[in-house]
Amino acid sequence: MTFSEFGFRISDFEFYFFTLEHIYLPIPPTLKILNMKPTCSPLAAVFVAMLSLVAACEKNIKTISRQEISGSQKDPLPEAAAALTPIQIYGAWHAGNDACTWATVRTVSEFDSKNHWLIDRGNGQPSVNLVILSFVNPLKLMNQTTDVGNLNGVPKGMTADIVNYFKSHNIRVMLSIGGITYTNDWNTALSTNPTQMGLNAAAVAQQLGVGIEIDYEESSSPNLTGLQSFITAFRSQLPYDATGNNHAARLTIDLAAGDRWLIALCRHATLNWLTTSNPVLDYANAMVPNRQPSSAADATGNWQEHIDGKPQYSPPIISLAPAKFTGGLYIVTGKNAAKECVDFNNSLQKACGNYVQTVLPKNSGTTAGMLGFMFWAAEKPSTRNISTAPPNSCEGGVGAGATFFSIPIPMPALRQQ
Helix, strand or coil: CCHHHCEEECCCCCEEEECCCCEECCCCCCCCCCCCCCCCCHHHHHHHHHHCCCCECCCCCCCCCHHHHHCCCCCCCCCCCCCCCCCCEEEEEECCCCCCCCCCCCCHHHHHHHHHHHHCCCCCCCCCCEEEEEEECHHHHHHCCCCCCEECCEECCCCHHHHHHHHCCCCEEEEEEECHHHHHHHHHHHHHCHHHHHHHHHHHHHHHCCEEEEECCCCCCCCHHHHHHHHHHHHHHCCCCCCCCCHHHCEEEEECCCCCCCHHHHHHHHHHCCCCCCCCCCCEEECCCCCCCCCHHHHHHHHHHHHHCECCCCCCECCCCHHHEEEEEECCCCCCCCHHHHCHHHCHHHHHHHHHHHCCCCCCCCCCCCCEEEEEEECCCECCCCCCCCCCCCHHHHHHHHHHCCCCCCCCCCCCC
16 A cells, blocks of 8 residues: 555644645635646645655545536435434444554454454443455455465455454454555456456455455546446356345445545446345445534535435436445544544434434435444554554444444344335
């Protein structure tokens, strides 16, 4: 992984995101993006040098398109249902102890010393019903690469022992392929042999008894034909299973927090893979935005965009059924423990809980309520920020929420409508 591909929160500075071609600066009220020519400016060079001292992994760095700027007004929220639909998914992405590389084999006892809160919220019950180990490099998976950090294309730290650590406590496990760091590798793999990558992903899923998450964050021109080939190959080995009994058959995708980033991917996935009448993927995760939402309205406003769709876009994005996606929140936000991790009563998951359990479908689906919440990210998503290891573990936030929402463990069969 290279630092120039990550987003960071730098103390005493606003948010920055670097690539070799761009530097995105703090977003003023009247301008969402500052694009620079593909040269290395002195300012960029200074900050890239600073970033060489740290490492982090990001689930989603949200950039804004011109289409978003012209159509960014959120529609008023629809009237909610009176009854609460039970939350079915309450999970955490897991970054490992090395900012998402998972390059080192760990003993179960050492892993437990950093992550016990996930399997025990304090009463012997798990804090979550899903853990997603993040990330697998798609190109190395296609090539079944064995090197210092990978074995046959899978990070060496994603072992059967770690998977069984969770599964033995009735926590479902998935592997996430991609992340924004590996976008270029996704593009290379999809243009080279996406069918082989899909077959390899299915083989790993069967070997470990885990599901697979697609995290392909190409914002400009995603290779949707290649991605279809990947999905088709995976499904040729592991058909869609509405019961959820075959853990390896679960195949999901990450979309942006709302409909205004990863637009082409969102449009295609919603129309072709996430329908309630002919589902190909099990569901989507609305990823975290570039920083923690400032309020419940901020978070749910993003999620509502998926339900409303974007009929004003050309071509439009159709409505996504609430029963076909989760909403993402941060549990690591900086150097201090996040409320979402340690203080449920003042957390966004509590503030957003009523919306998540009651939001009505618009033009897709028949039942009210999203599938639930996903949290970014357990243990050490950044080498410079706080981790969720003791004394900052998340029993008081995520765990207390599991009790408050009566999260089912193990995860039940998911609503399909």
